[in-house]
Amino acid sequence: MRTPDFSKLKAVFVNCTLKKSPTQSHTDGLMQVSKNIMEKEGVAIKHIRFVDHDVAYGIYPDMTEHGANTDEWPKIFKTIFDADILIIGTPIWLGEKSSVAQKLIERLYSMSGKTNDKGQYLFYGKVGGCVITGNEDGVKHCAMGILYALQHIGYSIPPQADCGWIGEVGPGPSYLDDESNAKTNSFTNRNTTFMTYNLMHLAYMLKENNGYSAYGNSRERWDEGNRWNFENPEYR
Template identity: 60%
Template sequence: MSDSSRPPALTSPPADYGDLRAVYVNCTLKRSPQLSHTQGLMDRSIALMRSHGVSVDSLRLVDHDVALGVYPDMREHGWERDAWVDLWPRVRDADILVVGTPLWLGEVSSQLRVLIERLYAMSGMTNESGQYVYYGKTAGMLVTGNEDGVKHSAMSTLYALQHIGYTIPPAADAGWIGEVGPGPSYLDEGSGGPENDFTNRNTTFMTWNLLHTARRLKDAGGIPAYGNVREQWSQGERWGFDANPEYRQPGDDAQN
């Protein structure tokens, strides 16, 4: 495509995002107010969203006494306390979820695994359209560390999030790792993390793709409630799945 035939670059956001809500869940192992390098990267994305009017909620999972398990309220399963019951509405009401994690031995933190399990615990709930509760919401991920594993951790985490119903936009992850092995972390003086063009570009792309996707989903009323409503399936609706796979339109080549 020649330069003259390329569409003009947008010079301003294509929509208003002021009615969107986002929740950032930092799965660092450090309780507040300890310095979290993952929070440092998440704050860059948070600032971008807030600059366009998005209501942003941010929390560290480790600050809360969240029980382990895959049920909505683990107090009903032997746990004395479960802060997830209070955190859940903050996640449920957000149009956008961004999870952050440090890397340990090339993997996500234990707190992120807890988060995924507790999100999964709620995945049988339904929204106003009768779909699974995360339908119509979008999610992304940010990673920091001193060892390889950014893409590996994003692969498994974003798979889990889409499996329970989140819509994952293009380029929905970004991260920063220093030199492999002991060395400076993202916010350490001289690390180069906050100035890294690759990380800053990917963080920007992730943030905008989340905004665009959330805007489109909200404007469209979410994912169409056809072919994906559990109760209707239970009542016998099959949305064409019962069609005879051997059926051929007139003139079809039977060998195709």
Template identity: 60%
Template sequence: MTLNKKQIEDCESSRWDFSDLKAVFLNCTLKPTPELSHTDGLVAISREIMQRNGISVQVLRPVDHDIAFGVYPDMTKHGWENDDWPQIFKQVIEANILVLTTPIWLGEKSSICTQVIERLYANSSDLNDQGQYAYYGRVGGCLITGNEDGAKHCAMNILYSLQHLGYVIPPQADAAWVGEAGPGPSYLDPGSGGPQNDFTNRNTSFMTWNLMHLARMIKDAGEIPAHGNQRSKWDAGCKPDFPNPDYR
């Protein structure tokens, strides 16, 4: 069973209706499907909490897709032969909740995670129906696994990036598991203690519920009020034909 007793009790005692919400997890593992992803083990907890509360959840591994490098929405218009990002972005923009997840390598988030953030940035100059930046009204969080230090450093980077693009970050919007310093077991390895770790389970639960609650509050409020934050009514900023800096 993925959830522990307390996590199940919280789901069963919930009085909130989240059934009209959607969530997307982008698991930025370096391992293509069907290889075992330790990060996916932590994703499973958050995903099940959401699904038990009626949220429609999709989990994608960007490494499974042919994603071009760059900071434009469709890189096939900029010299690349293939680019699956536009299809992934469609799922992201339709979701109320986005969770970026990554392993730790050399104290940093994965290269795939960096690429995903760059491609999210590529669409950040798009505007919604109210003239706000595209990601307004959505909430974001992150999950991190590894057997080395760097979880908080990775979380700071990811959460800063998401809020800069327009996502709302709730309190306690990150959770992580790391083993002992030095070579050792990863999250799903036998004897790692990862799935049973109370600190990680608590923080994963808090992150998930806070994402759900804030997404519910924003949707019920009719999104973020469009006053004082409309790019369509602000003359300063990037030139219309240069929405993002040169990516050379």
């Protein structure tokens, strides 16, 4: 079996912890497992702790044009968009992804009306996944919302594109605490490894093929009147 060459890929990990640097983030601990694998495979890695940046709330690409005093989103977006792979990490709070993760998704959505050079929506050809940590139930629920949002705006989601770790319900040790034994959890380690490789495989395939064909999915061509094989249904 030929070993794929992932060295031309770029990935960005966006940690949506509520804790500003340099406070320890357990979510970052699990994200590091995936980062280590990618780095060993030659992938260029960047990391963003979203809460460290002054990102405005809003639904436009640059909120300083809509009343915000400052907005670091345009600069952050360049880093995210430059990557072939986006991994969103979040803790679980009250069974949900963090408010910081929701804010990131809203700002990603603010860019989704833009198109690429094929006239497709901007995120076509890019790949997404997520990492979840916490001390309560909700890994699959949080992943479901994040992955739905990513595919809705154009990201491609490979098989098993999420991983996570949760401790016992209630107060207790978190991922990086030694007493949790999380680093030796076979289920989490396997899922994190599979997620990481599946993200790289799909990103590699899309990059090698210059993304998706624009046949049947170009907003630009639709607006010009091209309907491919679509016909208005006839009701009787």
